[in-house]
Amino acid sequence: GGYDDMVIAKTQVRTRVEADNAQREKKISQLQDFIARFSAGTRASQVMSRKKEVERLQTTELARSNIQRPYIRFAMNRPSGRVALKATGISKAFGDLKVVTNFDALVNRGEKIVLVGRNGLGKTTMLKALLSDAPNLPPSPGDIDAGTVKWGHEVSIGYFAQDHTGVIRKGMTAVAWLHQFDPDASRQDIHGLLGQMLFSGEEGLKPTEALSGGETARLLFCRIMLQKPNVIVLDEPTNHLDLESINALNIALQKYDGTVFLVTHDEDLMEEVGTRVWHFDGRTIQDFKGTYDEYTASLV
Numbered sequence: 001g002g003y004d005d006m007v008i009a010k011t012q013v014r015t016r017v018e019a020d021n022a023q024r025e026k027k028i029s030q031l032q033d034f035i036a037r038f039s040a041g042t043r044a045s046q047v048m049s050r051k052k053e054v055e056r057l058q059t060t061e062l063a064r065s066n067i068q069r070p071y072i073r074f075a076m077n078r079p080s081g082r083v084a085l086k087a088t089g090i091s092k093a094f095g096d097l098k099v100v101t102n103f104d105a106l107v108n109r110g111e112k113i114v115l116v117g118r119n120g121l122g123k124t125t126m127l128k129a130l131l132s133d134a135p136n137l138p139p140s141p142g143d144i145d146a147g148t149v150k151w152g153h154e155v156s157i158g159y160f161a162q163d164h165t166g167v168i169r170k171g172m173t174a175v176a177w178l179h180q181f182d183p184d185a186s187r188q189d190i191h192g193l194l195g196q197m198l199f200s201g202e203e204g205l206k207p208t209e210a211l212s213g214g215e216t217a218r219l220l221f222c223r224i225m226l227q228k229p230n231v232i233v234l235d236e237p238t239n240h241l242d243l244e245s246i247n248a249l250n251i252a253l254q255k256y257d258g259t260v261f262l263v264t265h266d267e268d269l270m271e272e273v274g275t276r277v278w279h280f281d282g283r284t285i286q287d288f289k290g291t292y293d294e295y296t297a298s299l300v
């Protein structure tokens with residue numbers, strides 16, 4: 001269960017920190033051996049530079065052990081059917097502005113699609129159209145003008161919208177907000193998840209209306225980790241995340257066995273997570289089955 005996962009997560013973080021520290025200790029002791037052997041001799045400048053290196057390693061060790069890293073892991077309750085999504089003739093316009101026109105796609109379970117392109121070209125509009133009638137999300141028929149979207153057998157979706165306004169209900173604690181998505185989870189599970197996303201015990205008791213943008217984003221990741229969906233849809237998830245969190249997200253998405261739709265401008269995420277690219281250029285949407293690097297290479 002979630003508590004076991006949390007223990008594993010904490011153990012993994014600790015193991016990594018310990019491995020880093022062990023390596024550093026070894027390096028320091030090698031340098032100190034050298035210093036001890038030659039400090040009385042003629043190699044003064046080499047001894048001096050090694051003393052400086054020891055100092056540097058000792059201070060980075062201190063700094064590093066103070067860095068808090070989030071631990072993101074996306075599991076799924078059960079896999080979806082082989083086809084995750086079949087979309088046919090999807091169209092959406094705002095007045096005269098045709099944003100998505102007659103788009104077709106078949107997405108297999110496990111594909112990781114990165115939606116790329118400049119702002120305002122329709123990435124969010126596309127995701128909203130695909131999610132306008134989707135499992136475990138409220139229907140929003142206004143987000144699609146025409147076309148059919150068929151989500152696959154047993155699909156369950158975790159959605160991180162670009163606009164978080166109104167997503168987190170006000171007037172409750174972060175803990176209580178999260179708990180409602182799995183009432184069977186224990187308080188330990190909930191606190192464990194919040195801890196993974198670097199909420200301290202007290203921060204978990206913060207009223208939801210007082211959450212910063214970054215805290216809101218981290219809480220939304222907690223929800224997806226709790227829900228264990230087999231399709232994850234993330235619309236610009238990195239906007240409120242620091243580098244450590246972006247790295248954690250990158251690794252979590254690479255390891256995830258489900259299907260991913262990801263809008264991002266982060267080139268590492270695009271390249272390292274994506275197995276398929278939907279490129280929005282303002283006129284068309286290119287559907288390329290390969291990595292982002294393969295896609296850009298195919299253009300020249």
Ligand SMILES: Nc1ncnc2c1ncn2[C@@H]1O[C@H](COP(=O)(O)OP(=O)(O)O)[C@@H](O)[C@H]1O
Pocket residue numbers: 094097099117118119120121122123124125126
């Ligand atoms: N609710 C809306 N009403 C009118 N125009 C909209 C609305 N939402 C988006 N648009 C327009 O549709 C286009 C695509 O927007 P969007 O899908 O948000 O782009 P992206 O996510 O790629 O940045 C933009 O020109 C945007 O101004």
Ligand SMILES: [Mg+2]
Pocket residue numbers: 120123124125162235
């Ligand atoms: Mg957008």
